[in-house]
Amino acid sequence: MKVNLISLGCPKNLVDSEVMLGRLGERGYSFTSLPEEADVVVVNTCSFIDKARREANRVISQIASQKRPSQKLIICGCLPQLEGRSLFRKYPQVDALLGSSDFHRIDKVLTDLFKGKECLYSVNEPCFLYSSSFPRLLTTPPSYAYLKIAEGCSNRCSYCLVPRLRGKYRSRPVEDVLREAKALANLDVRELILIAQDITFYGGDLGQRSSLLLLLEGLEKIEKIQWIRLLYTHPEHFTSSLIQAIANSEKICKYIDLPLQHTHDEILASMRRPKFEIAERLIENLREKIPEIALRTSLMVGFPGEKAKHFNKLLKDVERLKFDWLGAFTYSPEKGTPAYSISPKISSQVKKKRYRELMGLQQSITLELNQERVNKTYPLLVDKEKEGHCQFQAPEIDGKTFLQEKHGAGEIFLARILAVENFYDLIGKKV
Numbered sequence: 001m002k003v004n005l006i007s008l009g010c011p012k013n014l015v016d017s018e019v020m021l022g023r024l025g026e027r028g029y030s031f032t033s034l035p036e037e038a039d040v041v042v043v044n045t046c047s048f049i050d051k052a053r054r055e056a057n058r059v060i061s062q063i064a065s066q067k068r069p070s071q072k073l074i075i076c077g078c079l080p081q082l083e084g085r086s087l088f089r090k091y092p093q094v095d096a097l098l099g100s101s102d103f104h105r106i107d108k109v110l111t112d113l114f115k116g117k118e119c120l121y122s123v124n125e126p127c128f129l130y131s132s133s134f135p136r137l138l139t140t141p142p143s144y145a146y147l148k149i150a151e152g153c154s155n156r157c158s159y160c161l162v163p164r165l166r167g168k169y170r171s172r173p174v175e176d177v178l179r180e181a182k183a184l185a186n187l188d189v190r191e192l193i194l195i196a197q198d199i200t201f202y203g204g205d206l207g208q209r210s211s212l213l214l215l216l217e218g219l220e221k222i223e224k225i226q227w228i229r230l231l232y233t234h235p236e237h238f239t240s241s242l243i244q245a246i247a248n249s250e251k252i253c254k255y256i257d258l259p260l261q262h263t264h265d266e267i268l269a270s271m272r273r274p275k276f277e278i279a280e281r282l283i284e285n286l287r288e289k290i291p292e293i294a295l296r297t298s299l300m301v302g303f304p305g306e307k308a309k310h311f312n313k314l315l316k317d318v319e320r321l322k323f324d325w326l327g328a329f330t331y332s333p334e335k336g337t338p339a340y341s342i343s344p345k346i347s348s349q350v351k352k353k354r355y356r357e358l359m360g361l362q363q364s365i366t367l368e369l370n371q372e373r374v375n376k377t378y379p380l381l382v383d384k385e386k387e388g389h390c391q392f393q394a395p396e397i398d399g400k401t402f403l404q405e406k407h408g409a410g411e412i413f414l415a416r417i418l419a420v421e422n423f424y425d426l427i428g429k430k431v
Contacts (some may be wrong), residue, residue: 009046126167302351
């Protein structure tokens, strides 16, 4: 039987999808990239913000409208976790719903469906944590893979649904993560990208705050792994020991993703985020100890109560701090979160205007920083024949480096940057 799996949302969701593919592959299922060819279509959804839910509903509607009577349609992930059985009423064509912690039951659910059972529902309290014993079928290029070191979140930011959708923060044991990392290295993966809702809190739920340092130490010893990248860090949980470890390492990318959400303390307090001075001091320390560090952040505009003075400070800070990369999104009111009841609300028109202004500013900053890279050489990891990324570029998130000649995926070599293309991407050539 053929399965088509559509994975929506972030890399954390993608790892869950890869575990499902691995589990089904182990049970003898084959795979297709075309829904019309499949006996089973699985949609792994995201529901973090309204935009993600709209995308999930659009994809489900499209698949449901084209579904054959004999075909099975399974929706899993955060949308069923949020909306529950109501999805059966909304989409009568759906055969099964799996919650964000129930994806590992995919093989059993399929067996039951093909035995004639209908409207299967498995949405439970999110507490499952996968381990290295689960097979994974990688969907990323052969050069890199994501390594999910923890699940859930306990930060309780006022706007965020993640604790409800994914449960409390729970760390995987260091030994188990290292076993998976070694297995990935044996598949010739060259870069491991560490992900969790907050990787800097890794081990904190177990009272082991040094776990991330121990994990990095173990990962560096895996010979085939050349690069280690840290995504989704938190300014309040970033330690001086971690800064020193990055500075001293030959394998940890000099790149940090540090979502700030805002820079005005009044808005940050409403968001239940740390004061801006904590982030600002951390950025200063990172740049002092690691001069070549590339920084990425995420910011939110239009949070309830955001006045012009708050937004103007945000713009000035972005202009001053000059992040290499920046992602932004407009505030999405989520029922069940503390921020849902905060007033005054910001109009959709104002939110969109502020978003465009912020991203326009960042576009000019990224272009300026990229132009400074022209005629310089950097180590580059090849992802596809004529495409790769440098340490200052997180794959699938930041810009790419396009190559003039064909190379083998997984190769690492020095590349000279020849030009900037479309603000974010670079043109390079092997030295």
